[in-house]
Amino acid sequence: MFNGKKKALTFSYDDGVTQDIRLIEIFNKYSLxxxxxxNSELLGREGMLIRNGVQVSHTKNKPEDVKYIYEGHExxxxxxxxxxxxxxxxxxxxxxxxxxxxxxxxELVGYEVEGMAYPGGGANCNTRVAEIxxxxxxxxxxxxxxxxxxxxxxxxxxxxxxxxxxxxxxDSLFDMGKKFLELxxxxxxxxxxxxxxxxxxxxxxxxxxxxxxxxxxxxxxxIYYGTNKEVLIN
Numbered sequence: 001m002f003n004g005k006k007k008a009l010t011f012s013y014d015d016g017v018t019q020d021i022r023l024i025e026i027f028n029k030y031s032l033x034x035x036x037x038x039n040s041e042l043l044g045r046e047g048m049l050i051r052n053g054v055q056v057s058h059t060k061n062k063p064e065d066v067k068y069i070y071e072g073h074e075x076x077x078x079x080x081x082x083x084x085x086x087x088x089x090x091x092x093x094x095x096x097x098x099x100x101x102x103x104x105x106x107e108l109v110g111y112e113v114e115g116m117a118y119p120g121g122g123a124n125c126n127t128r129v130a131e132i133x134x135x136x137x138x139x140x141x142x143x144x145x146x147x148x149x150x151x152x153x154x155x156x157x158x159x160x161x162x163x164x165x166x167x168x169x170x171d172s173l174f175d176m177g178k179k180f181l182e183l184x185x186x187x188x189x190x191x192x193x194x195x196x197x198x199x200x201x202x203x204x205x206x207x208x209x210x211x212x213x214x215x216x217x218x219x220x221x222x223i224y225y226g227t228n229k230e231v232l233i234n
Contacts (some may be wrong), residue, residue, distance in 0.1 A: 002224035019197035030218035074227035076115035
């Protein structure tokens with residue numbers, strides 16, 4: 001149950017890019033909550049990416065701006081420098097990447113960071129990595145890049161699978177949103193959407209469409225709107 005409700009909606013966005021500011025404006029407009037997963041050692045770096053043949057900014061927010069940019073939402077870990085953790089054979093280096101990031105981010109935001117998202121695409125986590133994090137850090141949940149296309153909460157909090165990666169499953173976003181709104185349930189259900197804010201710049205029209213989606217999903221008395229931590233660790 002989520003504050004007495006059986007349905008919860010939560011969002012998760014990676015990398016701490018400057019496009020997060022525009023995205024947060026949309027979330028705040030509709031009183032929605034999200035979690036933002038940051039690489040503390042990369043904060044403030046300027047950069048560009050080519051995605052689907054389009055050049056987009058991948059500039060990171062500055063460390064001194066993190067607290068006020070993400071106020072009202074959750075900041076979570078994403079490792080210090082965004083390595084592919086399963087390829088790191090040294091368990092201590094895995095631990096350093098995760099826990100030092102968590103500690104640094106906690107200092108920036110003024111509260112204990114307890115969540116994370118694994119960096120990198122594909123199978124970006126395995127049992128060894130998940131066990132290192134579970135047994136040696138204060139991290140309480142960690143999201144993978146895998147998705148379920150289901151509203152059933154994932155039971156494994158250290159290899160958590162979201163419902164939908166909106167960039168790849170954009171056509172499903174509104175359909176699943178409508179299904180979630182109409183859903184009648186006696187057991188807890190979670191609609192977990194994740195992505196990267198810079199991806200909206202690949203298809204700029206999606207900023208407006210996502211605003212419409214958030215409006216559609218908001219202000220429903222049957223839905224709990226929370227950060228990842230508020231939804232998954234309740």
